[in-house]
Amino acid sequence: MALQSVSGRTQSADTKTRILDATEDLFVEFGYESMSLRQITSAAQVNLASVNYHFGGKEALIQAVLSRRMDKLNDERLKLLDALQSTQGAALTCEHVLVAMFLPALRMAGFDEAGGPRFLRFLGRAYTDVSxxxxxxVNGHYTSSLGRFFDAFQQTLPQLPRQELGFRLHFAMGAVAGVLASSNTNRLVHDFTRGQSDDEAVVIGRLAALMVAALNAPLPDPAQLDALKTIIARADESRAAESSR
Structure with a gap:
């Protein structure tokens, strides 16, 4: 009886894992709204009763998928941020914060247990899915983690008002997530790093160069705005002249 009980638990665990894996694959490819429970049960080779038994429904299922990957990632990110803040103190820079944010993701993407290279696409989808x-x-479950990183960025960029920093982070991280969600993530990362995608420092260095530039970019001064207004006015005049011909 004990052996049968162990076998039953193993089979149940295997069923649950198949459901999670199938849901993750479909989520990465199509997004939450475009995947159905019918597709999930077909891919996992289970019936609807199994999904309801283990998860209770589609919403709870996607939350379990997100938690399975992102809980560990956020724990690793916070541990690294704590270590860098402890050792750097007031000398903490944007680059330190970005290392804490990106390095755990890169390393988890290098292990099959975390989904391998597809892990980066999964993260991109998780941060850009419109559902x-x-x-x-994501915003509710990881509020504490997001807040810690925001405060760390604010420490390194004290000249930026909180609202402006929030906009710039949203813009920069959204751009990165959009790239990661692409179906050609591996090729994009390879091209982005000029063939050195296996070098952690190169990957993070390239990302950091772009993000730090975006975060530190000065706002346009009145003279620059006037110049842009002139360019826009001339463009409108040229279009109007072309339309009148």
């Missing part, structure tokens, strides 16, 4: 179910979970 309120996904975004509410």
């Amino acid at each position: 309120s179910v996904v975004q509410d979970f």
Whole structure:
């Protein structure tokens, strides 16, 4: 009886893992709203009753998928941020914060247990999926982690008002997530690093160069705005002249 019980638990665990794996694959390819429970049960080779038994429904299922990957990632990110803040103190820079943010993800992507290279696509999808179910979970479940990183960035960029920093981070991280969500993530990373995608310092260095530039970019001064207004006015005049011909 004991052996049968162990076998039953193993089979149940295997079923649950197949459901999670199938859901993750479909989520990465199509997004939350475009995947159905019918597709999930077909890919996992289970019936709907199994999904309901283990997860209770589609919303709870995607939350379990997100937690399975992102809980560990956020724990590793916070541990590294704590270590860097402890050793650097007031000398903490944007580069330190970005290392804490990106290095754990790169290393998890290097292990099959975390989904391998597809892990980066999964992260890109998780941060860019338009579903309120996904975004509410990510923003709510990881509020503490997001707040810690925001405070760290603010420490390194004290000249930026909080609202401006928030906009710039949203813009920069959204751009990175959009690239990661692409179906050609591996090729994009390879091209982005000029063939050195296996070098952690190169990957993070290239990302940091772009993000730090975006975060530190000065706002346009009145003279620059006037110059842009002139360019826009001339463009409109040229278009109007071309239309009148």
